Amino acid sequence: GFLPKFSMKWESPLMPKDWFEWHDLYNTEPKLQQRLEIVREYISYSLDVSPPGIIRVVSVCAGDGRDLLSTLANHPRAKDVYARLVELNPQLVERGRATIESLGLAKQIEFINGDATLWSNYVGAVPADVVIVCGIFGNLADEAELSRLLGNLSFLSKQGAFAIWTRGHSNGIPYSETVRKILRESRFEEVNFKLTATGDMGVGIHRYLGENLAVPKEQQLFVFSGVPNKAR
Numbered sequence: 112g113f114l115p116k117f118s119m120k121w122e123s124p125l126m127p128k129d130w131f132e133w134h135d136l137y138n139t140e141p142k143l144q145q146r147l148e149i150v151r152e153y154i155s156y157s158l159d160v161s162p163p164g165i166i167r168v169v170s171v172c173a174g175d176g177r178d179l180l181s182t183l184a185n186h187p188r189a190k191d192v193y194a195r196l197v198e199l200n201p202q203l204v205e206r207g208r209a210t211i212e213s214l215g216l217a218k219q220i221e222f223i224n225g226d227a228t229l230w231s232n233y234v235g236a237v238p239a240d241v242v243i244v245c246g247i248f249g250n251l252a253d254e255a256e257l258s259r260l261l262g263n264l265s266f267l268s269k270q271g272a273f274a275i276w277t278r279g280h281s282n283g284i285p286y287s288e289t290v291r292k293i294l295r296e297s298r299f300e301e302v303n304f305k306l307t308a309t310g311d312m313g314v315g316i317h318r319y320l321g322e323n324l325a326v327p328k329e330q331q332l333f334v335f336s337g338v339p340n341k342a343r
């Protein structure tokens with residue numbers, strides 16, 4: 112039969128079965144590698160321009176935290192950073208915690224194995240100076256859900272906080288343009304925006320102009336509805 116010949120496809124990281132396997136795509140996909148480089152550049156920039164003293168960072172749906180942790184490995188402000196990363200997949204959290212340990216940052220960086228859509232998992236770590244929301248916007252149901260999430264960043268962000276985000280394109284649709292438009296409408300000012308060299312992944316850094324709001328009415332800040340084998 113012809114099926115066995117192609118069966119490898121379904122076991123390869125091209126069709127990741129979970130979010131842990133999805134991270135293997137970083138080893139092979141230029142789009143993701145280029146995206147990571149730009150995210151690291153923006154994180155580095157946000158630390159560079161932060162005033163002296165503590166810099167609070169939160170990472171929403173952090174994966175294994177490689178964007179923030181690899182930047183801190185080699186940044187002069189690393190010792191000023193107090194961060195909380197929130198991620199649901201226990202294997203990714205385990206890998207992230209091992210990296211934190213090896214960098215000697217365990218006293219400052221918390222990796223929570225929990226639901227990043229819930230307000231309670233940010234209490235004590237916010238309002239933040241830098242909010243990392245990478246790999247999320249393509250996993251929301253629609254534009255209304257994106258607006259809801261951006262509105263709820265008011266509970267995570269100080270006034271003037273940086274939000275660093277990514278949004279992939281598919282079928283020739285430049286979804287990152289929609290994100291930039293909704294950010295403008297949600298009181299965010301664009302600091303920088305780049306497309307990867309592959310041309311199909313937008314990476315942005317925006318500044319939150321509104322005020323920090325202390326407590327949301329609802330526990331749930333957004334719904335993450337994406338699945339790993341269709342991830343953008």
Ligand SMILES: C[S@@+](CC[C@H](N)C(=O)[O-])C[C@H]1O[C@@H](n2cnc3c(N)ncnc32)[C@H](O)[C@@H]1O
Nearest residue numbers: 130172173174198199200226227228245246335
């Ligand atoms: C596309 S990946 C992005 C990971 C990381 N931010 C990055 O850019 O490499 C999406 C991540 O969201 C995580 N995730 C999905 N739903 C979540 C939830 N409710 N709470 C926390 N993490 C969640 C997945 O386990 C996965 O690691």
